[in-house]
Amino acid sequence: xxxxxxxxxxxxxxxxxxxxINCSYSVGISALHWLQQHPGGGIVSLxxxxxxxxxxxxxxxxxxxxxxxxxxxxxxSHPRDSAVYICAVKGGNTGNQFYFGTGTSLxxxx
Amino acid sequence: xxxVMQNPRHLVRRRGQExxxxxxxxxxxxxVYWYRQLPEEGLKFMVYLQKENIIDESGMPKERxxxxxxxxxxxxxxxxQVVRGDSAAYFCASSPQDxxxxxxxxxxxxxxx
Numbered sequence: 092x093x094x095x096x097x098x099x100x101x102x103x104x105x106x107x108x109x110x111x112i113n114c115s116y117s118v119g120i121s122a123l124h125w126l127q128q129h130p131g132g133g134i135v136s137l138x139x140x141x142x143x144x145x146x147x148x149x150x151x152x153x154x155x156x157x158x159x160x161x162x163x164x165x166x167x168s169h170p171r172d173s174a175v176y177i178c179a180v181k182g183g184n185t186g187n188q189f190y191f192g193t194g195t196s197l198x199x200x201x
Numbered sequence: 202x203x204x205v206m207q208n209p210r211h212l213v214r215r216r217g218q219e220x221x222x223x224x225x226x227x228x229x230x231x232x233v234y235w236y237r238q239l240p241e242e243g244l245k246f247m248v249y250l251q252k253e254n255i256i257d258e259s260g261m262p263k264e265r266x267x268x269x270x271x272x273x274x275x276x277x278x279x280x281x282q283v284v285r286g287d288s289a290a291y292f293c294a295s296s297p298q299d300x301x302x303x304x305x306x307x308x309x310x311x312x313x314x
Binding site: 185 | 246304
């Protein structure tokens with residue numbers, strides 16, 4: 092079983108829809124990251140969270156430490172949001188390891 | 202601020218050759234992480250380094266792989282005697298401290314033929 096589980100694996104939405112991607116983890120963490128990987132392969136760090144909620148433009152990320160769960164929301168989705176969204180946590184036995192979810196592939200249709 | 206620079210972007214090696222992947226962290230960042238993304242798989246942690254120190258290499262294969270982050274110059278991920286299974290995208294990320302914000306490089310795509 093992976094230390095980080097994401098759902099859904101694939102998501103297709105119409106432009107303008109509200110999107111939610113979920114992440115659950117099973118290890119102790121010091122921080123959780125949401126990453127975006129575009130078809131060209133480059134990775135962008137969207138958020139780093141250790142508690143509560145963060146907002147950047149149309150993106151909102153929340154984390155519930157007690158439930159070991161995080162969500163990434165995209166409001167008013169746009170085709171340029173199409174990408175793979177990856178949840179990653181830093182923690183584990185050494186506290187230095189990163190564990191990655193397998194990613195959610197999002198396609199936003201005009 | 203040029204961000205995290207990885208080079209080369211693409212690297213082709215024949216089986217048995219050595220591959221050297223470079224990562225120049227953002228200015229002021231002294232922590233570097235290397236990750237590998239195998240085809241059709243997710244990212245996997247390999248190694249975490251600070252200047253002149255390997256902090257955690259628990260994700261790195263014991264043989265043929267090594268990493269360094271010297272006092273001067275980029276971090277180097279070295280793969281000796283490459284095999285086809287080493288073909289992957291290798292990403293590095295840097296941060297100013299172990300709990301700071303992370304910036305990823307664009308990756309090096311290694312193809313072993």
